[in-house]
Amino acid sequence: MKFFIDTANLKEIQEAQDLGVLDGVTTNPSLMAKEGISGKHNVMAHYARICDIVDGDVSAEVIATDYEGMVAEGEELAAIHPRIVVKIPMIKDGVRALKYFSKQGIKTNCTLVFSSGQALLAAKAGATYVSPFIGRLDDVSTDGLQLIDQIVHIYNTYEFNTQVLAASVRHTMHLIKCAELGADVATCPSNVILGLLKHPLTDIGLSKFLSDHKKAESTAQNA
Template identity: 75%
Template sequence: MQFFIDTANLNEIREAYDLGVLDGVTTNPSLMAKEGIKGHANVLAHYKAICDIVDDNVSAEVIATDYEGMIKEGKELAKIDDKIVVKIPMIKDGVKAIKYFSNEGIRTNCTLIFSAGQALLAAKAGASYVSPFIGRLDDISHDGLSLIEQIVQIYDNYGFDTEVLAASVRHSMHLIQCAEIGADVVTCPFKVITGLLNHPLTDKGLEQFLADHKKANS
C-alpha cells in the first residue's frame, strides 16, 4: 500500500518524507487556503515546492468545472513538474477531461467519488487514480469501506490499471481497514500515519527494557 499525505503544509510533508514511508501528496484548494497560499502564481509555486520535497505523486486540483477550463488548467499544472497528477472532479466534463489527459500521457486523480458507478466511469476514461471519500460517506450513514471493497473487486474483475486511492481517511483504523480490503493508496493527515506507531504494550515493553538495562549497568 502507498501512503500519501493530505496537506499543503511543507513542514508536515518534510516530516512525513523523512519518516521514510511517504509515497505522495494530495492537495486541494481548501488545504492551500488553510496554509494562506493565495494568488495563482503563489499556488503554482507552492506545488513546485511540494514536488521538490517528495519523490513522486503530487495531486494538484483544477478549479474549473468546464471541459475547456479543466484542460487549460490541467496542462498548466502538468508543466510544473513530472511528479504532478492532475486532480479532476467526477463530473461529466471531468470524465471527458480525464480521457483527454490519458491520451496525452498525463496522470489524473478523479476526486469526489461516492459510488462504484462513478469509479467505473473514471477507470473507463483512463484515470490513474480514483479517490473515494470514505469518511464523508460515513458521515451520512453510508459504509465508505464497503465502497472501497466494491471498487477493488470491480477493477480486479476487468483488470483496470486505475488505482484505488482511499480518501477522507479519519483515523488509523480506517487506514488498516483500507489495507485489509485492498486499496492501492491511502491519503490522510500525517497524524493518521504516525498513529500506526502507537501501542501501549510497545511503550510498556520499552520502559521495561530500559529499566532492566539501567539495573544491569548501575
C-alpha cells in the same frame, strides 16, 4: 500500500518525508487556502516546492468545472513538474477531461467519488487514481469502507489499471481496513499515519528493556 499525506503544509510534508514512509501528497483548494496560499503564481510555486520535497506523485486540483477550462488548467499544472497528478472532479466534463489527459500521458486523480458507478466511469476514461471519500460517506450514515471493497472488486475483475486511492481517511482503523480491502493508496493527515506507531505493549516493552538495562549497568558499576 502507498501512503499519501493530505496537506499543503510544507513542514508536515517534510516531516512525513523524513519518516521514510511517504509515497506522495494530495492537495486541494481548501488545503491551499488553509496555508494562506492564494493567487495563481503563488499556488503554482507552492506546488513546485512540494514536488521538491517528495519523491512520489503530487495531486494538484483544477478549479474549472468545464471541459475546456479543466484541460487548460490541467496542462499548466502538469507542466510544473513531472510528479504532478492533475486532480479532476467526478462530473461529466471531468470524465471527458480524464480521457483527454490519459491520451496525452498526463497522470490524473479523479476526486469526489462516492459510488462504484462513478469509479467505473473514471477507470474507463483512463484515470491514474480514483479517490473514494470514505469519511464523508460515513458522515451520512453510509459505509465508506464497503465502497472501497466494491471498487477494488470491480477493478480486479476487469483488470483496470486505475489505482484506488482511499480519501477522507479519518483514523488509523480506516487506514488498516483500507489496507485489508486492497486499496492501492490511502491519503490522510500525518497524525493518522503516526497513529500506526502507537501500541501500549510497545511502550511497556520498551520501558522494561530500558529499566533492565539501567539495572544491569548499575550492577556492573558496583561490582
